[in-house]
Each structure stands twice: as structure tokens, then as C-alpha cells.
Amino acid sequence: MSDTVFEVQDVHYSYLGKFPALSGVNMTIRSGEKIAVIGANGTGKSTLLQLLDGLIFPDRGTVTAFGERLLEHSEVYEKAAHRFRQRVGLVFQNADIQLFCPSVREDIAFGPLQFGVAEGEVNRRILEVAEVLDIQHLLDRVPHQLSIGEKRRVAIASVLAIDPDVYLFDEPTAGLDPLTVRHIIDFIVSANQRGKTIITATHDLHIIGEIADTVYVFGRNKSIVSGGSAESILNDRSLLESNNLIHIHRHHHDGREHVHQHLPLEPHD
């Protein structure tokens, strides 16, 4: 099928051959889809995104992107790799790692310059993405001295400047204030409306209604325990609870203790 972006088949991955991070993952992602990968810490979400970005390669199983298998030493070091990297952009979980240039401006310029975009056009794109992410005032700042929310927006800008077809977001809203979260969700939704494929790893259930049509739940066994529409997953309390995705509140009322959980859209009491 020509509109298949990623085909993941029975993928196993372990760090240094002894720390398992993924075991037996299957998924198919089509062009223009909005996908969320949810799971507690350490269930392999970041590992999956790095596999999809062709940065690491499965021990067993295959990852196919745009109809071609991602292989070390063939895909990464050749022309096809360059094309692939232009089409897929990853916003890393840790913005400190993503931003390695001495100024915000240079960080945004880095991607396009590597792809041979002319400098005039690069400068135009810098201003454009800075406006979209509201970071015009930060262009000449040093990235590692910014606040976490500012860093996150710069990191997204550095990927947006490449204008990929597929965005991979690794916990894009973790640790951010509500306004910045709003800004990032709006960005994701509008990118999807422009036809971009979006894959987001998160454990923030509040946002997945907006940023995903399809949700995959990763469990402690480091594989997919369930998948389906965002609505059906959000309504499956026992699934979310057993996978450590909803917190349980303990309250005292008139000396009696009672315990209940919260779903994302329910008001806290």
C-alpha cells in the first residue's frame, strides 16, 4: 500500500543486549494519521520512536518506512537516508539533547542547512517557524539557558524548519504549564490538518483526545497490550488502571477513607 508510512513487524530491541526495551511490537501507520503511544515510564515509548526515526535498529523483526526497510549501514549512510531524514522529524524527550547549537537561530537553521537549503531560504524559514512557535524574541539566546517550555518550543521549531511529512513527538507536554501545553497541542492538531502524520508518545491522558485518533497502550511487558480509538481506550478504566496510567486518589470524608480514580476529562473533586 502506497499510503503506509510505517510498518512495524514483531520488533524486539534491547539496550546493550541485556536491558529489554521492546518485545514483539506490531503496528501499521498510514499517512495523515494521528497516533498516540501511551504507557507508564520505561515501557519502551522512546525506544519505539528512535526505531521509527532510524536511529537504532531492531534486534529482531523489521521496521519499514515508506515501503523500504530501515537497515543500519544501508539506509543510514546513503542518499536514501538523507531523504528519509527529511521526511521524518523527531522531537526528543530531552530538549537539552536536541538543542546542541550555540544559539536558537543556529539550532533552527541546522536541519535545513544539512539538507542543502540555501542560506536565504534558511533565514526566511527561521523567521517563519519562530513566528509559528512564538519564539522570535529568543532567536539570539543560548538554548541551554532557556526555560523548559521555551526549550520545548525551540526544539519543535528546529524540526518544523525541516518541514517533514511525519512528526514524532516524545512526551511533548511533560512538565509544561497549561498555556504552553495548549500551544503545543494546537500546533500538533494544525500540522495534522495540513496532512502531516503525527505519532506522539505520552502518558498525559488529558491531551490524547485531541492529539490522537488511534491509541496504542504499552504495558510492563514492553509491548502493545491494547490498541484502538482514543475514545474506546479512554473509557476502558481497568485497562488504564492496570497499566499505571490513571492515578488513584485517596480522600478522607468524615473519618472514613474512600478511594477513587480520575479519568482525564472528569473534574477533580
Add this chain to the structure above:
Amino acid sequence: MSNPLHKKHDFIERSILSALAFLKDATLSEEYANRKGFLQSLDPRFNTISFLAFLVTAVSLKSALLISSLYLLCLILATLSGIPIRKFLLRTLIFIPLFSLFIVLPTLFSFVTPGEPVWSFHVVGITGIITRPGLDGAVLFVVRVAASVSLVVLLSMTTRHSELLKVLRVFGIPQVFVLTVSMSYRYLYLFATMIENIFTAVKSRVGVVSHHRHGQNIVAWNIANTWNRTTQMSEDVYMAMLSRGYTGEPRLLSAFHAKPQDWLWLLCAVVICAFLFYKGYTL
């Protein structure tokens, strides 16, 4: 409870922390470089060339008075660039003994004439006779060091380090080198911050770090761990570079654009140096 041992450890810990903070502040912070001021508004390439010219002048001149005028110029430039004079003097005074050592050493050796075995006697001989030329020499030396150090410190305080590095590129140093050095520089900063954070984190968990054996172990383990974390980090950064299309041959923005005022500034610098040289020659 005043435990003397505890006090001592506390003192050591505070000294380490303040030394770290000073180093970070003096060498890694770019507070003044980010300010709006005279030198900051100019192209770093032109600043570097002008300062090199001043430096050559300061080192070549034989008159303490003329060198002092360069020093004065340096203080004026610092003020125009938004650097508090007190802070500037403090920072240069700390560096002067360090630089003096490097400059004094060769001059010391030039006094040692070949074949003469006891040079300590020789040194005593020199300090013993305080003649007019001797005193003049000492004054000249101190003024020269003060002026040179101030010039170097002023340039490094008003220019972002990444830009100073980029100036190297103008002189034909390859981009990979510039990128690597500027990144190591950045991670040095992260590293210093990490160690600072570890001290504070351990302190908040253990109470007082230093008199607690347990606390010390945590600090030791954390410093080793920090090293692992930094190597892991460099692998991760490499992945982040790959992800954005890096192929081993980095391409960076060509950042400098000379304005008329840059050329004007360079002209002023050259005229000042020429004038000082002329004065020095006719004196």
C-alpha cells in the same frame, strides 16, 4: 552544637561550590556578551582584529605612560559596553598573577647567562639593587601585563564564546573543529551545573553533606555517575544530530555581516595604535 570538624568540612564544601560558581561565572557565563553595549554591537571579527592590534601595541611599547593610556582606553570601552568597572577590575586582577607567571618565566630565564650555575643568587642580586631603570622596568612590566590581560578579558567578556570560535573559521579553521569545541564548551557548562545540582540535591536529602559519611559516598558516586551521564549524553546528542540530517560534514550559518560602523571602528583602532607607536618612537 559547634563541631569543629563539621565546620571545616562545611568550609571546604562552600569553597568548592564558590570556586565552581566563580569559574562558571568567569569563563562560561555570557551575561555581558548578551548585553547591549558598544563592543557587543560590533562584528566579532572586527573586534578581534582591533584587540589584536591593541595587544601588539601594548606589548611593543616601551613607555609605561603610553601603555597606561591603552589601559585607560580599555576601561572606557568596558564602561561603554555595560560592564561595571569594579567587576571588570576584580576579574582582571584575579587573572593577572596567572598571566604574569607565563610572561615572567621567560624573562627570568633571559637573565640567566650561560655557564653561571647559581641563579638564585642572581635573582637576589636583581631584587637587591633597586635602580631607577630596574624600577622603571618593573612598572613597565606590571602596566603591560595589566593592559594586555584587560584587553583579553574585555574581548572575552563582550563576545559570545561561540562567536569567538566562529572568528577562528574566518582564519581558515574547519567547521567540524568549531562545532566540536563549541559543543564541548556547552557540555562543560552543563557538567558544572550538574555537579552544583548534585551538591544541593544531596544536601536536601541528607541534611548537611559534609559531616555525614553517607552523604560523602553519595557525592562520590554521583560524580562518577555524572561522567557516565555525560558520555551517554554525547551519544544521544549525536543521534539528535543524525536525526536532523547530519552526515559528518556540518554546515553552519555564515553568521557575520560587516556594517559601516565596523569598518569605522577598525579604522579608529588602527589610528590609535599608529599614534601610540609614533609617540613611542619619538619619545
